[in-house]
Amino acid sequence: MGEHLVETSDLTKTYGALMAVDRVSLSVWRGEVYGFLGPNGAGKTTTLRMLAGLVRPTAGSASVLGEQPGSPQALARTGVLIEAPRFYPYLSGRDNLRVVARYAGVGDRRVDLALDTVDLAGRGGDRYAGYSLGMKQRLGVAAALLKDPELLILDEPTNGLDPAGMRDMRALLRDLGERGHTVLLSSHLLAEVQQLCDRVGVISGGRLLAESTVDNLLGQAGLLVRAEPLERARDTLERLVGPGSVAVAEGSFRLRTDPEQAGRVSRALADADVVLTELRPLERTLEEVFLEMTDNGRTGR
Amino acid sequence: MIGSFKAEILKLRKRPATWVLLGVVLGLTQLFGYVLPYSSWLTSDQNFRTQGLDPQAVLAGVLPGELVPTSLGGFPVFVGALALILGALAAGSEYGWGTMQTALTQRPSRLATYGGKLLALAASTLLLVLVTFALNAAVAGVIATIESRPLDYPSLAELARGIGSGWLIMGMWCGLGAVAGFAFRGVALPIGLGVVWVLGVENLVSAVASSLLTSLQPLRDLLPGVNAGSLVWSLAPGGGSSGEAPPGVIDAVTGGRATLSLALYVATFAGVGALLLRRRDVT
Numbered sequence: 001m002g003e004h005l006v007e008t009s010d011l012t013k014t015y016g017a018l019m020a021v022d023r024v025s026l027s028v029w030r031g032e033v034y035g036f037l038g039p040n041g042a043g044k045t046t047t048l049r050m051l052a053g054l055v056r057p058t059a060g061s062a063s064v065l066g067e068q069p070g071s072p073q074a075l076a077r078t079g080v081l082i083e084a085p086r087f088y089p090y091l092s093g094r095d096n097l098r099v100v101a102r103y104a105g106v107g108d109r110r111v112d113l114a115l116d117t118v119d120l121a122g123r124g125g126d127r128y129a130g131y132s133l134g135m136k137q138r139l140g141v142a143a144a145l146l147k148d149p150e151l152l153i154l155d156e157p158t159n160g161l162d163p164a165g166m167r168d169m170r171a172l173l174r175d176l177g178e179r180g181h182t183v184l185l186s187s188h189l190l191a192e193v194q195q196l197c198d199r200v201g202v203i204s205g206g207r208l209l210a211e212s213t214v215d216n217l218l219g220q221a222g223l224l225v226r227a228e229p230l231e232r233a234r235d236t237l238e239r240l241v242g243p244g245s246v247a248v249a250e251g252s253f254r255l256r257t258d259p260e261q262a263g264r265v266s267r268a269l270a271d272a273d274v275v276l277t278e279l280r281p282l283e284r285t286l287e288e289v290f291l292e293m294t295d296n297g298r299t300g301r
Numbered sequence: 302m303i304g305s306f307k308a309e310i311l312k313l314r315k316r317p318a319t320w321v322l323l324g325v326v327l328g329l330t331q332l333f334g335y336v337l338p339y340s341s342w343l344t345s346d347q348n349f350r351t352q353g354l355d356p357q358a359v360l361a362g363v364l365p366g367e368l369v370p371t372s373l374g375g376f377p378v379f380v381g382a383l384a385l386i387l388g389a390l391a392a393g394s395e396y397g398w399g400t401m402q403t404a405l406t407q408r409p410s411r412l413a414t415y416g417g418k419l420l421a422l423a424a425s426t427l428l429l430v431l432v433t434f435a436l437n438a439a440v441a442g443v444i445a446t447i448e449s450r451p452l453d454y455p456s457l458a459e460l461a462r463g464i465g466s467g468w469l470i471m472g473m474w475c476g477l478g479a480v481a482g483f484a485f486r487g488v489a490l491p492i493g494l495g496v497v498w499v500l501g502v503e504n505l506v507s508a509v510a511s512s513l514l515t516s517l518q519p520l521r522d523l524l525p526g527v528n529a530g531s532l533v534w535s536l537a538p539g540g541g542s543s544g545e546a547p548p549g550v551i552d553a554v555t556g557g558r559a560t561l562s563l564a565l566y567v568a569t570f571a572g573v574g575a576l577l578l579r580r581r582d583v584t
Contacts, residue, residue: 055583080406102311103304
C-alpha cells in the first residue's frame, strides 16, 4: 500500500500509577483515512498528543512522517486539531489564523483560503470569543488545513457541529482523503467513521484492541430469519448451515452465512412447511462491533 | 524563531491588555513625575511628592535636564509591577486559553517558540521605555518653555544609559512574570504573587534590613527590586537635583553590581522558562 506516515511501537504513557496508553502499536498508511476509536478515557487523545509532540511517551517509540513527533520537520507537514480548538479570544477568527500562519511560516494568502474552505469567510472578522461551538470547531479545522499538510491529526472534528455542519465536515474529510491527504481521525460518531475510514484502530483502557480495515472488522455478514413454528424452523436452519451458525435472539434467527444463500434458506423453509415472515441480509454496524469490543475490553480489565 | 516572533508581536499588538498597561505606565509616570511636582510648583502647595523640598528643586525635577531620573523613578516599583503583569499575561494566558498547544503544533520547535516570545517581550518593553522617555521629554520641554528655562536635555550617552537601564529593569520584572506564568501555567497566581513580592516583600525586607536587622543587608542586596532601585540611584544619586528619591530607589549596591545582578536575573529567568517549557507535557 505504500509508506507508513505514522507508526508507533509499544507506545506507552503513564501518569503516576495511571496507565493512560499501554503499549500501543499502530500504523497509518499514506493516503488513507484512519479512524481511531475508543470510549471516553480510552487513551485516544493522549496517543494523539504524543503524535503531535505535546506529550512525551513514558516508553515505546513513534514516528510521524519519518520524523520524531513534535520535531519541526514533522510539524511542518502535519495539521493538528486535538480535543478542542484553542485560540485567542480577543482576536478575530482571521487574526487567529494569521497568528497560526506566522508560526507555521505560511503566507496570509492561505488564511482566506482556509476560512473559505470551512465556510467561515463571512465571519472571519468577528471576535473568536463570540463564535458558536461549531464555528470554533470549523476554525480549528481551518487552522489544521492552513499548511496544506500531508497528514491531518483530527480529534473529534465534528464536535459541536450541527447536522449540516457535520455533513459538510464529512464531505471535507472525504475530499481530503480523495486528494491524497492522510487523515488520522478520532471520533465518537461511528457511522461517520464507517463511511469515511479505510482502516480503524480500536482502543480501550489504553490498549489497542484491534487494527484492521473496516470490512474486516465488521466480519462475515449473515442473514436474519423470522419463521414459525420456531422449533421446526430451527431444525431446518441448523441442518442447512450447521448448528454453530444459528443463533436465536428475540424470536428471530441470525445465521452466520453468506447473504447470497437467502434463496436456499427460503426454499428449505418452504419445503419444511415453515412460514417465513422475514428474511433479510444482516450486517453488523461498526457501532455494534465497537461496543462488543470495548465492553470486552472493560470487563477484561 | 522569526515566525514565532512575528506571531507574538501580532498577539501583543492586538491584545487590549498591552495597551492598557502602556497607558497605566504613561499615566502614572506623568502623574508622579510631572503633574504632582509641577502643580505643586505652580500653586506653591506641597503634596506628598514635594513635602519638605525646595520649590526650585521641585521645578528642576520636571525640566529636561532631569529627564533620566524622573523617567526612571517609577521603574523599580510600580513600572516593575506592570512589567511583571505583562510577562505573566504573555506566558500564563497561553496555558489558560490552551493556546500553547496551538503554538507548539505548528512548525517551530519549543525553544524557537519560546525564543520568539522572549524576543517579542524584549521588543515590547524597549518600546514601552522609549515611549515613556519620548513623552516625558515632550512634557519636560513644554514645561521648560512655559517657565522660560533652557531646553538642556541630557547628552545622548546619558539618554542611552537611562534607556538601557530602564529596559534592563523592565526586562527583569517582565522575565520574572513570564517565568512565573510558565511555572504556574496560568495568570492569576503569577500576577498575585508577583505584585505582592514587588510591592510588599521587597519593601519590607529592604526596610527591615536598613533599620532593624542590618545583618540582613547582604540578603537584601541580592533582591531584584533592590538592584533595580540601586541602578536608578546610580544614575542620579540622591534622587537627582530634585533631592528626593522616589520609592524603591535606594543606595544599596553600586551601579555596576546592580547592572550585573539584573542581567544575571534576566538570564536566569530566561533559562528557567526555557527548561520548564522544554521538559513539561502540554495537556
